[in-house]
Amino acid sequence: MGGAFWRFWSVELATETGIGLAVIALQTMVVLDLGGGATEVGWLSSARWLPYMVLGLLVGAIVEGLRRRTVMIVSDLVRxxxxxxxAVVWLAGGGALWVLLLAVVLLGTASLVNDAASQAFVPRLVGRERLLPAHQRLDAGSNAAQSAGPAVSGAVIAWLGAPISLLLAAGAHLVSSIVLWTLPRDEASRKRSHGLxxxxxxxxxxxHRHPRLGPFARWTHVWFLCNGAAMTLLVPLVLIELDAGPAGLGLALGVLGATTLAGTALxxxxxxxxxxxxxxxxERAVMPFAWGAVALAGLLPLPALGGLALALAGLAVLGVVMGLSNPNEMTLRQRATPDRMQARMNATMRTVNRAMIVVAAPLAGLLGDAIGFGVALAVVCAGFAVAAVGIAASPLARGRTAR
Structure with missing residues (x-):
């Protein structure tokens, strides 16, 4: 793949490690430090993805005219x-929900900018003919980091506290920005032929008018609506319903990351x-069954370890099929898109997808607090089933891209 690709791979590894360290720390701070429940976790998730909904399309159009490497460096420094x-504010005793949500919105904005640049950078780095193996390797590194990050974060939180995990995450993003300086400088900014x-x-x-991207995009939006709800419910289900604590949540997310890595390899x-x-x-067809196992962990009268084991089994299946799908999704998208449209295509997809999470996360939190986390997750599984049937019946399944 070339030395430049592997340096970029190490950048993505550092970035995903930082995200893995930060996410569980933020969720733990909401539930254990501030005494929140599923509703507050939902607001946290919504705040993280709100910038994608509000600014995603604008950022995609702006980044298209900038040096993508420079954009990644600056956004990593901001994160x-x-x-x-x-972390400093929390250690100084200034912890409050509004402080946390404000920081998460800023973090989400910087991540939005970074994502728009990094995804559009890959086709230039490896060429279209190597997109699938490139995304396999990138996803493998990402999944390894997301597996190790939560597990390490859970141990760090239990030992030293959540703010220390945030400081480690900040260090990972700093390392990423340093390595980015060693990558080849991409082309100079070009003048935009028309307005934003x-x-x-x-x-x-x-x-949305593309014969392959259109049906894929629409049913993927439904998938993200369901997954945003499911991931929101997972946190209080593990922390409160199963009483597994930060270490249990770290283990759950670690299993998800590790099995996603296995799926990526295949x-x-x-x-x-x-x-x-x-x-x-x-992948879409398996999702309702995998999340259904996690829902049963909260519904069945199982002992604590039995419930956690069932949830981990569901997450393991979920991780494998997501690992199979993710590189193929990116390959399908980027092969169908010319270079001049890469940033806008990625921004369009991510904006609507993340908007689904912004809507789903707080609603799922409210529903979970009202009727129970397991029952709410079972309702979400029905949504996954609709998404699976929809994409299976779409032109995507019958066209030549299915071969």
């Missing part, structure tokens, strides 16, 4: 500053047999 600053408004509209039309082999589209459809 390091926000995480370090929040027309650029945004063109990106929306390109994605993504190319499965795609050779099924094609990109059918591999994605396979």
């Amino acid at each position: 390091a500053l926000v995480l370090g600053g929040l 408004g027309r650029s945004i509209l063109h990106g929306l039309r390109f994605v 993504a190319g082999l499965v795609a050779d047999r099924l094609g990109n589209a059918r591999t994605i459809i396979l």
Whole structure:
């Protein structure tokens, strides 16, 4: 893949490690430090993804005219500053929900900018013919980091407290920005041929009128609505319903990351047999059953260890099929998109996807607090089933991209 790719891979590894360290720390701070429940966790998740909904399309159009490497460096420095600053505020006794939510909004904005640049940087780095193996390797590193990050964070929180985990996350983003300086400098900014408004509209039309990207995008939006709700409910289910504590939550997210890594390793082999589209459809079909096992952990009268084991089994299956699907999703998207549209295509997809999380997370939290986490998660499983049937019946499954 070349030395530049592997340096970029190490950047993504450092970034995902930072995210893994930060996410469980933030969730633990809400539930254990501030005494919150599923509703507060939902607001936390909503705040994290709110910038994607509000600014995503605009950022995609702006980043398209900038040096992508420079954008990644600056956004990583901002994330390091926000995480370090929040840790200092918490250690100084200034912890409050509004402080946490404000920091998460700033963190989400910087992540939005970074994502728009980094995803558009990959096709330039490796070429279109190597997109699938490139995304396999990137996802493998990401999943390894997301597996190790929560596990390490859970241990650090139990031993030293959540703010220390945030400081470690800030350090990971700082390392990422340093390594980015060693990457080849990409092309100079080019003048935009039309205004931002027309650029945004063109990106929306390109994605939703495209014969392959259109049906994929629409049913993926439904998937994100359900997954945002499910991930919100998972946190209080493990921390409160199963009484597993930060270490248990770290273990759950670690299992999810580790099994996603295993699925990623098989993504190319499965795609050779099924094609990109059918591999994605396979993942959608398994999702309701995997999350259903997690829901049963909160519904059945099992002993604490039995409930946690059942939840971990569901998350393990979930991780494998997500690992199979993710590289194929990115390959399908980027092969269908010319270089001049990469940033806008990624921004369009991510904006609506993250908007689904912004809507779903607080509603799922309210529902979970009202009727129980297991019951609410069972309702979400029905939504996953609808998404699976929808994409399986769409033109994506019948077209040549399914081969």
